[in-house]
Amino acid sequence: NAGVTQTPKFRVLKTGQSMTLLCAQDMNHEYMYWYRQDPGMGLRLIHYSVGEGTTAKGEVPDGYNVSRLKKQNFLLGLESAAPSQTSVYFCASSVDRVNTEAFFGQGTRLTVV
Amino acid sequence: EDQVTQSPEALRLQEGESSSLNCSYTVSGLRGLFWYRQDPGKGPEFLFTLYSAGEEKEKERLKATLTKKESFLHITAPKPEDSATYLCAVGMYSGGGADGLTFGKGTHLIIQP
Numbered sequence: 263n264a265g266v267t268q269t270p271k272f273r274v275l276k277t278g279q280s281m282t283l284l285c286a287q288d289m290n291h292e293y294m295y296w297y298r299q300d301p302g303m304g305l306r307l308i309h310y311s312v313g314e315g316t317t318a319k320g321e322v323p324d325g326y327n328v329s330r331l332k333k334q335n336f337l338l339g340l341e342s343a344a345p346s347q348t349s350v351y352f353c354a355s356s357v358d359r360v361n362t363e364a365f366f367g368q369g370t371r372l373t374v375v
Numbered sequence: 376e377d378q379v380t381q382s383p384e385a386l387r388l389q390e391g392e393s394s395s396l397n398c399s400y401t402v403s404g405l406r407g408l409f410w411y412r413q414d415p416g417k418g419p420e421f422l423f424t425l426y427s428a429g430e431e432k433e434k435e436r437l438k439a440t441l442t443k444k445e446s447f448l449h450i451t452a453p454k455p456e457d458s459a460t461y462l463c464a465v466g467m468y469s470g471g472g473a474d475g476l477t478f479g480k481g482t483h484l485i486i487q488p
Contacts, residue, residue: 266418295475305419305462307475320475352418363409364476366418 264288268353268367275343275374283338283370285353293356294336295320295364296328298349305352311336343374378402381463381479388486391452396482398463399445406466408446409476410439413460422448422461453486460484 269284285294296308307320311330325347327339336355340347350371354364382397400408407426411419423432425441432439436457438449448461460483464476 297475302480304480305464305476305478310475354418362407363421363424365421366411368418369416 266353266355266365266367268370270370271368272371275372277343277345277374279343280341281343283351285336285367287334287355289355289365291355291357293358294330295354296336296338297352297354298322299352300349308338345374348372348374379463379465379477379479381482383482384480385483388453390454390486390488393451396448396461397445398479400465402465408441409464410448411462411464413462413481419462455486455488458484458486
């Protein structure tokens with residue numbers, strides 16, 4: 263049972279380039295989330311989804327877009343990467359609303375130069 | 376605004392030396408308090424969820440407790456493998472959907488043999 267899988271694990275981008283981070287979960291969870299983790303800041307919510315075809319903004323959504331075309335996948339896009347988006351990105355999923363545990367992926371370490 | 380504060384930021388203990396980690400929170404209505412463990416280069420791993428003051432949960436050498444304003448993670452007779460960063464989070468829910476978790480910055484715990 264893979265749980266939550268993130269692709270890629272590492273990436274280096276030049277300023278202005280675009281990329282998509284993929285999150286896949288095999289637990290049939292309705293809810294999925296994208297967080298970023300920065301030193302001294304803790305984990306912060308970027309965007310989330312409450313089901314297939316839905317997305318919503320979290321605490322720090324600017325500069326990111328997301329899509330949930332299939333229930334098991336949640337994509338995070340950076341249209342024009344900036345150095346401020348250098349971070350570790352985590353995807354998570356949960357069975358239902360936030361009052362149940364969230365399962366996290368292993369993270370994607372992104373560096374924008 | 377919901378806030379989560381963890382203390383201490385870092386803690387170094389000898390093997391077998393028991394201690395407690397603190398998580399204080401200010402939320403308009405608690406919708407679950409969560410403890411996670413995070414190892415270097417990995418995603419957070421779920422430990423406990425607490426929902427109401429007075430609730431306690433245990434797992435091996437860890438015990439989590441909850442009051443109306445704070446939660447404690449007690450570590451009894453720790454071993455080197457308990458070394459990790461411990462994250463506390465509270466559930467956000469505005470009524471419109473699964474708004475994710477608000478995380479503290481974590482306590483970096485080192486257990487020396």
